Amino acid sequence: MMMLNQTDVTPASFILNGIPGLEDMHVWISLPFCSMYVVAVVGNCGLLYLICYEDALHRPMYYFLAMLFITGLFISSSTIPKALSIFWFHFKEISFEGCLIQMFFVHTLTGMESGVLMLMALDRYVAICYPLRYSTILTNPIIAKAGLSTFLRGVLLIIPFTFLTKRLPYCRGNIIPHTYCDHMSVAKLSCGNIKVNVIYGLMVALLIGGFDILCITISYTMILRAVVSLSSADARQKAFSTCTAHICSIVFSYSPAFFSFFSHHFGGHRIPPSCHIIVANIYLLLPPTMNPVVYGVKTKQI
Numbered sequence: 001m002m003m004l005n006q007t008d009v010t011p012a013s014f015i016l017n018g019i020p021g022l023e024d025m026h027v028w029i030s031l032p033f034c035s036m037y038v039v040a041v042v043g044n045c046g047l048l049y050l051i052c053y054e055d056a057l058h059r060p061m062y063y064f065l066a067m068l069f070i071t072g073l074f075i076s077s078s079t080i081p082k083a084l085s086i087f088w089f090h091f092k093e094i095s096f097e098g099c100l101i102q103m104f105f106v107h108t109l110t111g112m113e114s115g116v117l118m119l120m121a122l123d124r125y126v127a128i129c130y131p132l133r134y135s136t137i138l139t140n141p142i143i144a145k146a147g148l149s150t151f152l153r154g155v156l157l158i159i160p161f162t163f164l165t166k167r168l169p170y171c172r173g174n175i176i177p178h179t180y181c182d183h184m185s186v187a188k189l190s191c192g193n194i195k196v197n198v199i200y201g202l203m204v205a206l207l208i209g210g211f212d213i214l215c216i217t218i219s220y221t222m223i224l225r226a227v228v229s230l231s232s233a234d235a236r237q238k239a240f241s242t243c244t245a246h247i248c249s250i251v252f253s254y255s256p257a258f259f260s261f262f263s264h265h266f267g268g269h270r271i272p273p274s275c276h277i278i279v280a281n282i283y284l285l286l287p288p289t290m291n292p293v294v295y296g297v298k299t300k301q302i
Helices: 023-053 060-089 095-127 131-137 142-165 183-187 195-226 232-265 273-297
Strands: 012-018 093-095
Touching: 012 095, 012 273, 023 060, 023 183, 023 273, 060 095, 060 142, 093 095, 095 131, 095 142, 095 183, 095 195, 095 232, 095 273, 142 195, 195 232, 195 273, 232 273
Parallel strands: none
Antiparallel strands: 012 093
């Protein structure tokens, strides 16, 4: 049998089909998406401006916050404008290369967001457990190196996704039932063996998400032990209050991520595809929308 050339089974473009089964409601679904995106852009840009130009906010905690706001801004901007163009104008086509680029940025930025949340947990640990050494431990060079390491970790672990996806033959059509290019949504269009993609995807999830959650858990365990040992109720209340906004950010980020990950890998046939896709979009849009609101309300200095 004659072997198929790779170029013969690589589509020139994909069709992003939006939310399958809810096509008639795309315009209505777009309204909360658009509203949340506007809040995300205005809120993140506003607080970034404030952190940049307010001298009182030039401290380690706010540098990590700036990283979180920048990451959230890029995550939402890499997916929501395309989703809105699908909902409003039926601009569903995306080039093969454009799809790989979007996939790379989505997964790299979500990995970085998780890493920044982990760094913020370590920041709270140092601030509460070693308050007198806080400024000497978390110096500007250390913060810069930590942020760069988090970014490089995401880039180096996600780059193989693009090569693993590009090598696959695509002979099951070019229609992706999604609003953006997700690694497994694209890989499932292949008629080749995607076992390597699945295994590597699980490995990356464990290396990024698993490691970050472990560090966050250890940090908050140590924080809890330190706070409980305080003799003053006011001191305990003040210490806990400094962590409230960060805990909210963790909930906003990891709750939809856990649902999306486990339902996708272990319960995909029992949950409607439309539910998967809506949760996947909430996973990308909810944290950038809520983080500026939460930190704007909970952080006295802001």
